[in-house]
Structure formats: structure tokens, C-alpha cells
């Protein structure tokens with residue numbers, strides 16, 4: 183996987199947000215060219231192929247945080263095909279970090295029983311309270327999907343590493359994600375700054391995604407030193423990538 187084979191496009195929720203974090207970037211443009219829709223379509227198609235979602239995309243998408251939603255899309259330079267995408271919801275204002283119930287709602291998880299829901303909500307509360315104490319912004323990370331033609335070529339890892347680079351760009355925010363066990367999403371994130379908020383907590387089953395998932399905290403500074411130069415290169419690439427603003 184060569185970093186020069188693809189380019190990133192960043193989709194920002196607004197011009198104001200884009201300029202806040204990419205102020206020295208000359209490539210902020212207000213026309214999105216339908217890219218957010220294409221990225222959503224790709225994600226939905228991949229998730230459908232994996233059996234994570236039913237037909238109706240609306241049944242899975244929480245639109246209440248659209249004004250805070252960023253996307254990162256990797257595009258093949260020669261074919262211009264979408265290789266993969268990932269979505270971030272950034273809560274960057276003091277006192278803006280949501281309650282645990284809202285985080286659960288964002289992911290749309292349908293828990294098997296009340297006990298697993300209570301456990302997860304408790305863990306999220308612990309995580310959010312730690313972030314508040316550290317005065318950190320929160321980035322909810324989700325929707326990682328790689329085009330089925332490009333799987334196992336390293337794009338999932340690239341997007342995971344770029345997520346860490348992105349967290350550094352937005353003021354060293356820390357993250358939270360629900361990552362699935364089945365295709366290796368959880369193991370991928372755990373190699374790239376992801377950690378269990380409480381050790382020994384087993385995976386739980388999400389009925390509507392029909393798979394086991396893990397709740398992970400994400401810390402862009404907890405990365406294996408061997409990946410540091412790659413993250414730095416991705417951060418440099420992101421800083422000059424085209425940023426498309428939705429409004």
C-alpha cells in the first residue's frame with residue numbers, strides 16, 4: 183500500500199468547522215459534488231453485503247448530529263473510485279459532550295438484554311467523565327467501510343491510522359467507537375490506538391447488526407511507536423487534502 187496511490191477528501195459539516203481546523207489549507211471548497219451521498223451509499227452497500235444493515239438506510243442513521251459530522255473518503259488516484267470511508271462526529275465545545283444514552287442511540291445498537299445495555303451505558307459514562315476531566319473533545323468514530331474490491335490491501339488500516347491523525351488535527355480529541363468482531367474491525371482498531379475501557383469486558387451482541395461488537399476508547403497518543411511515521415505522513419497528507427463543506 184503506497185500512500186501516493188490514493189487521495190483523501192475530507193467532508194466537513196460546515197465552512198466554519200473546516201476553517202477552524204484546516205485554516206492554512208487553500209483547498210477548502212463549498213461544493214461537495216454529491217460526495218457525502220456517494221460515501222453513504224458505499225458504506226450502506228458494504229454493510230448490507232456483510233449483513234449488518236437492513237434495506238432501509240434511514241433506520242440506521244442518526245441525523246441529529248449532522249451539524250457535527252465529518253467524513254473521510256479515500257479515492258483511487260488513477261480510477262477515481264471510492265476505496266473506503268469513515269465517519270466522525272466531533273463534539274469539540276466545552277460542555278458539548280453528549281450523555282451516554284445519546285452515544286448508544288448514534289450507533290443504533292439493539293442490545294440483546296437490559297443487562298448488556300446497562301453495562302455498556304455505564305462504561306460510556308466512565309469514558310465520558312474521564313474525557314471531561316481531561317478537558318478533551320470527543321470524536322465518535324463509526325461507519326468504517328472499504329470497497330469490497332479493495333479489501334485486505336491495507337485501506338482499512340490506512341483509514342484507521344488516518345482517524346488518529348485526524349484526532350490530532352482537531353486538538354488531540356479522544357474517541358469512542360463500537361467495532362464489530364466478525365470482519366476484524368475491533369482487532370484493527372485495537373492495533374491503532376483503540377483500547378477496552380474496562381479490561382475483561384466481553385463483546386456483546388447487536389441484534390440489528392447481527393454481529394458481536396466491542397466498545398473501544400480511542401486515543402491518538404496510545405499508538406505503537408512503529409506506526410508514528412505513518413501517522414505523521416497521513417497527518418501531513420490530510421492537512422493539504424481537499425476539504426468539502428456541506429453547507
Ligand SMILES: CC(C)(COP(=O)(O)OP(=O)(O)OC[C@H]1O[C@@H](n2cnc3c(N)ncnc32)[C@H](O)[C@@H]1OP(=O)(O)O)[C@@H](O)C(=O)NCCC(=O)NCCS
Nearest residue numbers: 326327328333334335336337338339361362365366367370
Ligand atoms: C473491516 C474492514 C474495514 C477492513 O478493511 P481492509 O482494508 O480489508 O483491511 P486491511 O487490509 O487494512 O487490514 C488487513 C489486516 O492487516 C492489518 N494491517 C494492514 N496494514 C496495517 C498497518 N499499516 N498497520 C497496522 N496494521 C495493518 C490490519 O489490522 C488487518 O489485520 P488482520 O488481517 O489480522 O485482520 C473491511 O473488511 C470492511 O469494510 N468490512 C465491512 C465493514 C466493516 O466491518 N467495518 C468495520 C466496522 S467496525
